[in-house]
Amino acid sequence: MDFDSIKKRKTIRKFKNLPIKREYIFCLIEAATEAPSAHNFQPWEFILIDSKNIKEKLSAKMAITWIKNLKKDNIPESEIIKRINLSKERINNAPFIIVPCFDTKKVEKYDDERDNAEFIMGIQSVSLASQNILLRATEMKLGVLWLCAPLFCPEDLREVLKIPLNILPQAMLIVGIPDEDPIKPNRRNLKDVIHYNGW
Numbered sequence: 048m049d050f051d052s053i054k055k056r057k058t059i060r061k062f063k064n065l066p067i068k069r070e071y072i073f074c075l076i077e078a079a080t081e082a083p084s085a086h087n088f089q090p091w092e093f094i095l096i097d098s099k100n101i102k103e104k105l106s107a108k109m110a111i112t113w114i115k116n117l118k119k120d121n122i123p124e125s126e127i128i129k130r131i132n133l134s135k136e137r138i139n140n141a142p143f144i145i146v147p148c149f150d151t152k153k154v155e156k157y158d159d160e161r162d163n164a165e166f167i168m169g170i171q172s173v174s175l176a177s178q179n180i181l182l183r184a185t186e187m188k189l190g191v192l193w194l195c196a197p198l199f200c201p202e203d204l205r206e207v208l209k210i211p212l213n214i215l216p217q218a219m220l221i222v223g224i225p226d227e228d229p230i231k232p233n234r235r236n237l238k239d240v241i242h243y244n245g246w
C-alpha cells in the first residue's frame with residue numbers, strides 16, 4: 048500500500064450486479080486485522096453477509112425503525128418512501144456486506160470515568176480496522192460504501208444477525224465492483240486544519 052490508495056479511495060454508491068467471492072472479502076478482513084488497537088486488544092469482529100435472505104430481512108427490519116424516526120422528524124410521506132426505497136435497494140442489491148463490530152468486553156476495566164476513554168478507544172480501533180478495509184479494497188479495484196445506519200438501529204441488526212449483547216455493530220460496508228467513477232469531494236485546505244503548537 049502507498050499514498051496512492053489513500054488518494055484514490057473514494058466512496059462508491061453504484062455497484063455492478065456481480066457477486067464478490069468470499070476470498071476477496073478475506074483479503075479485506077486480513078487488512079483490517081493489521082490495524083493498530085488499544086492495548087492490542089483487537090476488539091473487532093466482522094459479520095459477513097452474502098445471503099439474499101439475510102439482506103432482505105435486515106433491510107426490512109431497519110426500514111421500520113427508520114420510518115418511525117423520519118415520521119418523528121415530520122418528513123413528508125413521499126420523501127419517506129423515496130428514502131426507504133433507496134435504503135432497501137442498497138442493502139438488498141449489495142454484492143457483499145461487511146458489518147464491523149466492537150466487542151465491548153475487549154477493553155480495560157477500571158470501574159470509573161476511565162471506562163469511557165476505553166470505550167472510545169475500542170471504537171477508534173474498529174474504525175482504523177474499517178479504514179484498512181477501504182484502502183485494501185481500493186488497491187483491489189473494489190468499491191466500498193460506508194453506511195452509518197447500524198448506529199441508529201443496533202437492535203435491528205442484533206435481532207436479525209443474532210448478535211450477542213456485548214457486541215456493538217458500527218457500520219455496514221457495502222463492497223462491490225464499482226459501476227461509477229464519481230468525483231471525490233474536495234478536502235479542506237491543510238492550512239485550515241493544522242494548528243501549530245496549540246489552537
Ligand SMILES: Cc1cc2nc3c(=O)[nH]c(=O)nc-3n(C[C@H](O)[C@H](O)[C@H](O)COP(=O)(O)O)c2cc1C
Nearest residue numbers: 056057058059060192193194195196218230231232
Ligand atoms: C462514519 C461514516 C459514516 C458514513 N455514512 C454514510 C451513509 O450512511 N451514507 C452514505 O451515502 N455515505 C456515508 N458515508 C460516506 C461519506 O459520505 C463520504 O465518505 C464523504 O462524503 C466523503 O466522500 P469520499 O468517501 O468519496 O471521500 C459515511 C462515511 C463515514 C466515515
